[in-house]
Amino acid sequence: MTVSGVLGKYGLRFAALGYLTVLLMVPVGMIFYRAFENGVGGAWDSVTTPDALHSFYLTLVMVAIAVPANTIFGVGCALLLVRTDFRGKALLNALIDIPFAVSPVVIGLSLILVYGSGGWFGGWLIQHGVQIIFAVPGMVLATIFVSLPFVVREVVPVLHEIGDEQEQAARTLGANGWQTFRRVTLPAIRWGVTYGVVLSTARALGEFGAVAVVSGHISGETETAPLYVWHEFQNFNTAGAYAASLVLALLALVTLFAMNISKRKESNA
Amino acid sequence: MSALSGTRAEAPPRAAFWPRLGGATLGRGLVTAYLSLIVLIPLAALTVQSTEGGMGTFWTAITNSEAIAALKLTLIASLIVVAINAVMGTTIAWVLVRDSFPGKGVVNSLIDLPFALPTIVAGITLLALYGPKSPVGIDVAYTRIAVIMALLFVTLPFVVRAVQPTLLVLDREMEEAAASLGAKPLTVFRRIVLPSLSPAILAGVALAFARSIGEFGSLVLLSGNIPFKTEVASVFIFGQIETGTTESAAAVSVLLLAIALVMLLLIGLVSRWSLRHDR
Amino acid sequence: MKTPRWATLAIAVGLTLPLGLGVAACGSSSGDSEISLVAYSTPEGVYTDELIPAFQKTSEGDGTTFKTSFAGSGDQSRAVEAGQPGDVVHFSLDPDMQRVVDAGKVAKNWNQNSYHGHVEDSVVVFVVRKGNPEGVQSWDDIIDKDLEVVTPNPFQSGGAKWNLMAAYGAQINEGRSTQEAQDYLQQLLSQTSVQDSSARDALNTFVNGKGDVLLSYENEAIAAQQAGEDVDYVTPDDTILIETPIAATTEASTQAQDFVDYLYTPDAQEIWADAGYRPVVKSVFDQNKDKFPTPPGLFTIDDLGGWDKVNTDFFDPTDGIVAQIEKNLGVATE
Secondary structure, X not given: OOHHHHHHHHHHHHHHHHHHHHHHHHHHHHHHHHHOOOHHHHHHHHHOOHHHXXXXXXXXXXXXXXXXXXXHHHHHHHHHHHHOXXXXXXXXXXXXXXXXXXXXXXXXXXXXXXXXXXXXXXXXHHHOOOOOOOOHHHHHHHHHHHOOHHHHHHHHHHHHHHOXXXXXXXXXXXXXXXXXXXXXXXXXXXXXXXXXXXXXXXXXXXXXXHHHHHOOOEOOOOOOXXXXXXXXXXXXXXXXXXHHHHHHHHHHHHHHHHHHHHHHHHHHO | OOOOOOOOOOOOOHHHOOOOHHHHHHHHHHHHHXXXXXXXXXXXXXXXXXXXXXXXXXXXXXXXXXXXXXXXHHHHHHHHHHHHHHHHHHHHXXXXXXXXXXXXXXXXXXXXXXXXXXXXXXXXXXXXXXXXXXOOOOOOOOOHHHHHHHHHHHHHHHHHHHHXXXXXXXXXXXXXXXXXXXOOHHHHHHHHHHHHHHHHHHHHHHHHHXXXXXXXXXXXXXXXXXXXXXXXXXXXXXXXXXXXXXXXXXXXXXXXXXXXXXXXXXXXXXXXXXXXXXX | OOOOHHHHHHHHXXXXXXXXXHHHHHOOOOOOOEEEEEEEOOOHHHHHHHHHHHHHOOOOOOOOEEEEEEEOHHHHHHHHHOOOOOOEEXXXXXXXXXHHHHOOOOOOOOOOOOOOOEEEEEEEEEEEEOOOOOOOOOHHHHHHOOOOEEOOOOOOOHHHHHHHHHHXXXXXXXXXXXXXXXXXHHHHHHOEEEOOOOHHHHHHHHHOOXXXXXXXXXXXXXXXXXXXXXXXXXXXXXXXXXXXXXXXOOOOOHHHHHHHHHHOOHHHHHHHHXXXXXXXXXXXXXXXXXXXXXXXXXXXXXHHXXXXXXXXXXXXXXXXXHHHHHHHHHHHHO
């Protein structure tokens, strides 16, 4: 390699790593450092208060509802988009991408406009004792909104790629729809689905803005972990905020790990 | 993302495979119902609310000078951010694919962290690091630089992850041929590699832009929220919601959404165009 | 062209699953003795740690449980208007209460008790770094020394409105004309480097190192000191009396009203005083006079025309004086 080639190589490496250090590594390191400001015991105490524990629980509930719902929707929708033809398919395709383009604050506002007491359904629902906004269901809806597209988007290319020959073969051999899906289609798309699930989970875990607008800030009830972090930060409890942030960062790292594995399997499949 | 490349399998007419029409209609109906419930109805309510006082009110809301300032800042900051991302994202992807160094695997995994980390955590961390109590002496909080920094953080993965797969499968023969003919590395990159990468870069840029103009959580603490100076569109909308002028909030929201969709559309078109013209 | 039955079934499940689970998850049945408190951000500590436990030890409060929500006053007021359930609402300024009265959530006679519905008071003070290194003593000092000011965004935060009216009223007190007072506000805002969306956020910004002087509630300054932050505060001679409205909502139980009544008792007022809030009950206030000096030039919002007038004249988002000032400053800095 020429001198300029070598310089170029190290120059690029330096630029890339330098950028990543300033923007990514140092902040992440900071979370670890500040979380243990009061020692490991202090950090543990902060994240095991009833409010903190409930916030983690609530975050996981959000994910546990949003991700399966979006997965079922995602697989079904992907099948519709790839294996069937209908007018308006292009429109459906475009609509799926909307959640990428909407600001979280706007999502929150729209939900209030529908389910708030002056909203389209809100008045009737509240009269009948169903509280959507400023309660958990509204937060679930917001979380589903933001994590909607991922499974569809990962499964569609895989479905295209594998073609429907095998499915057709199974049908001619007498398998019904469900058998075909379970034994032919699903195994073929499973890593695409997995990667989509992991992406949805990551997105749902990290959601803050939309949930913040519709949550009602009820301590111990409608605070997810990100909201809890904000709350503690505002109440001069920075150590507690960082400790909770650390838990979220660790959850994020686990999700990243899962992402990497399933992505590799997807491209190898 | 929606760059549906990949091979389309040769298949006989689908009617032979999925015979009964009724089921497809039901499936479509259910998909539409789900999508409506989750996405379409709320956004419809938003649009209706934004024009509640007639088009005149809508126009007044979006031509309000504070709204315009916020939108201008948001758009300019986002354009700067995606430009930086296009360059740095490609560089990082290049280094991760073509280079090797100890710890590369760890670095590669960490790229996605901004995607999975709650934005508020990013906000308080960046504030602690690059704000008034900065341990490294850099204080850029409450300035436009802070806005750009936070946006760079949250959009980090998009271009990198869009470019990496393309780079991985790129055939290096042409590059090697060009280099053996005496072309400098930069020329090789510019004339051979870049055209192949540009659809992927554009796809990443599209996502980064859409994310960037809507970003809220990391900016709510870090930007300083000063009208006309560091107030971005999403924070402005949040403020409008809090003051109760929901028609104004809805109007600016609709405008922001329209801009994002147009941008996504444009970039999609450009990348499809470049795909076609490049072969 | 058919979607197999399994797909449609799956989609159907996927549709009903979220709402069903969601509604179930929220269906925590609240007993009759659960009181839900929706309040502005700053009294969180004193409510959670002191007042609620103390009330639960009384005979009226025995057996009650509490659900609490604290956030910016405007935020909370709007949420209650949009349907957030609440039995007791406590805001930082009267217009926020008026909004929920207009929405029918609170009775129109909420302020007919002898305290006009205000359960605790405070004053606007200057929060400064420990030791007051800049030597800030008066409103003029802020301008003369060209200090960096932190105050919340007046269109989002109730506290910011109090701050600006304190500044304005102080100028009038010192004999300046209305135009000069407005010029003062413009100068003050031009020196403001950050405008957070709530008083508590502004305090955090200041405590995190930004700015030379923070305009805030006296009780916020005391709360910060009690939390160990390195700040001092100066009560200027001319400042405004902050009166915070509280009420039980129309659908609340009698126990909610009991809780509101309890907060006016001397015991509760003493708790307020210990936490840095000015008690409204005169006897308790007199006992704590050393802690709460009365500024010579203290005035109220009524002296400036009352909130209705002030809100329209100053804080109307399009024509208000402050909106005009912000626009002038924005145009100037563009």
